[in-house]
Amino acid sequence: MIRFAVIGTNWISHAFCQAAHTTRLLKLTAVYSRTLDTARSFAEQYAVTDCYDNLEAMADNPDIDAVYIASPNSLHASQAELFLKQGKHVAGEKPLASNIDEVRHLIEIALANNVVLMEAMKTRYLPNLQISRETLPSLGKIRRAHFSFCQYSSRYQKYLDGETPNTFNPEFSNGSLMDIGIYPLTAAIELFGKPEQVSASGSLLESGVDAHGSLTLKYEGFEVLVSHSKVSDGLTPSDIQGEAGALLIEQISDCRTVTRIIRGEAPEKLGITQPENTLEYEAKAFAELIQNRQYQHPGLVATQIISEIMTDARKMIGVVYPADRSS
Known part of the structure; x- marks a missing residue:
C-alpha cells in the first residue's frame, strides 16, 4: 500500500482522496493545510490523525511515500521540489508548474532522485x-x-x-x-x-x-x-x-x-x-508508475509539450506571472 499525503483541502483534494482509495493501492496518511484546524477537519473525514501546518516537517516524515499537491498554481513547483528532494513521489495538480522552466527543473530533480513525478491531469488517463x-x-x-x-x-x-x-x-x-x-x-x-x-x-x-x-x-x-x-x-x-x-x-x-x-x-x-469521479484513472496511473518504478514516462513528455505551449501562448497575449520574471 502506497502511503500518501495531501497538500490542500479543497474540493479537488477530496475528489482525489476518494478516487485514490477506490484503487486500493493508495492510502491517505497525512494532511497539510495552512492551519491545523483546517487540516484536522479534512483529515477526520478519512480517519487520518497525522496533520501538518509545516511542509518541511511533513516532507521529513519517513512514513509518507508520496504526496498529492492541490495548492494554488504558483506554489506547485516549490512544493513539489521539496518533496522530490526528500525522495517522495509527487502527483501535482494541473498545471504542474507555472512555466516550462519550472517543469523541466522538476523533471530533472525527479529523475536524479529516482522518484515518480506526474501531472495530475485527469483527461490524459481517461x-x-x-x-x-x-x-x-x-x-x-x-x-x-x-x-x-x-x-x-x-x-x-x-x-x-x-x-x-x-x-x-x-x-x-x-x-x-x-x-x-x-x-x-x-x-x-x-x-x-x-x-x-x-x-x-x-x-x-x-x-x-x-x-x-x-x-x-x-x-x-x-x-x-x-x-x-x-x-x-x-x-x-x-x-x-x-x-x-x-x-x-x-x-x-x-x-x-x-x-x-x-x-x-x-x-x-x-x-x-466512466465513473462520476474520473480522477480514479489518474490515481491508478500514479500508483502503477510508483509500483513499476517508472520514473521516465510518457506523461512527462506530454506535460513538457503542453507547458511549453502555454508559456509561449501567455507571452503572445501578455500574461506574465512572478515565476516568469524569476525564470
Missing part, C-alpha cells in the same frame, strides 16, 4: 480519450478539429465586485488558459502530438490574467482550434473532422461521451460509461 485516439483512422484524412472548454466561473462575480480571487490573480499563476484551457489543449496533444506551429489570442482582465482565448495548433494538412473561457458558458461538444466522418466528444475535460458519425451512416456511440 478510457474515452484512448477510444477517441483508436477511432481516428476510421475518420479518413483529418482536416480540422475543435476542442472547447468554456465555463463561467463561480468566482467571476467576486472579481466584478472588486475582489481579486485566486482564479483571476496573476500572483497565483492563474487565468483561463492555465485553469481550464489546459484540458482541451491536453486532449489535442494526446491525440495529435506536438504541433508544428502555435498561435494564440486572448482577452485580458485588468488584473492581468486572461478571461478567455483560443489557440491554433497547426499540423501537417490540418489544424486544431482550442477555445477556452472563464467568463462564458460553452454548450457545444468538441469535434474532430475527417474526410470520411467526424467524432463528437462531449465535455472534453471528462470525455463523457464519444460519438462517431461516418458520412451516410447512423451515429455510433463508442465511449464507455
